[in-house]
Amino acid sequence: MIITLTRYLIFILVAAALVYAGYRMLTPATTKTVATEKTEKEEHSDSVAMSDAKVSAAGIELAKASPAVLHDALLLNGMVQPNQESLVQVTPRFPGIVRDVRKRIGDRVQKGDVLAIVESNQSLTPYELKAVLGGTVIDRQTTLGEYVSEQKPAFVIADLSTVWVDFSVYRRDLGRVNVGDQVLIDPADGKPIIEAKISYLSPVGSSDTQSAVARAVVPNNEPRLRPGLFITGRLTLSDRQVPVAVKASALQTVENRTVVFVRDGDKFAARDVEIGQRDQEFVEITFGVLEGDVYAAKNSFIVKAEMAKGGADND
DSSP: OHHHHHHHHHHHHHHHHHHHHHHHHHHHHHHHHHHHHHHHHHHHHTEEEOOHHHHHHTTOEEEEOEEEEEEEEEEEEEEEEEOGGGEEEEOOSSOEEEEEEOOOTTOEEOTTOEEEEEEETTTOOEEEEEOSSOEEEEEEOOOTTOEEOTTSOSEEEEOTTEEEEEEEEEGGGGGGOOTTOEEEEEOSSSSOOEEEEEEEEEEEEETTTTEEEEEEEEEOSSOOOOTTOEEEEEEEEEEEEEEEEEEGGGOEEETTEEEEEEEETTEEEEEEOEEEEEOSSEEEEEESOOTTOEEEEESHHHHHHHHHHHHHHHO
16 A cells, blocks of 8 residues: 555656656747747837838838938918008099999009090090009909099009018017018918018007017019918028938837838838927937938838838738
8 A cells, every 4th residue: 555655656756857847848949939029020010111112102202311400480470462662542533434444453554554434524524544553453443334533542553573471470479580580481382482581570569469560572573472362481590500300200109219210221110219409390310310311201101000010910
């Protein structure tokens, strides 16, 4: 009985030893495999391959990290106005009835062109109402057969080769704006911005908007600026040179990290970056991207989506 029990205990101990030895042999390989798969997955999730054709089709713009000038700017809203120094109101010399109308709103006229024929009430003879300035008819307050008098202008003519752009400057920013400051005007027509300078700063403000007018006189020969339309401008306050900068549209967030997608061969890699100062267009990079690195400057979110898609496929 005792001998049988002893043999049974020895058998259990030997079996346990064999199981433990097998675990020791298998565990390192298993651990190494898991670690390797984890590393490969992390490497895969931080880069994605995209051919040149795919990059072009996705509209991804590539640019090189380089030095840039950052502009401390103030964004202003404004409206295009006719240049009041090149605008005239044409009024009848004598009251009478309009017998003929020669010009309409939008017509371009030269000095001396006949705008309308008016029959005088006093002499019952017609006389010509002429343009006293070359420009564009921007308003007409008379029609055929209507009674007109010197009390109201019949036509308004403006020379639109120059226009006023009146910006609203709120009281908190008035101390930062000065005559002579450069302002970059965006007509939102897809063409290059227009450079101008502030030529007038109103000494009085508006009680309704609590703002004052900062005016730029802008050449308008094309014309791109139409009176009555709203417009935006960026007033340059100061400039700062930085050694490395990327476009602001290049920044993306991946797992709470700020990254820039840098292209190496046919792959984009997510580079963790530290940023410094910035303006409307560029961001200073203090760490993570070097001068000359090629990166996704526009539509970088597509690279992020492709990278996330690749990670999901791997999972």
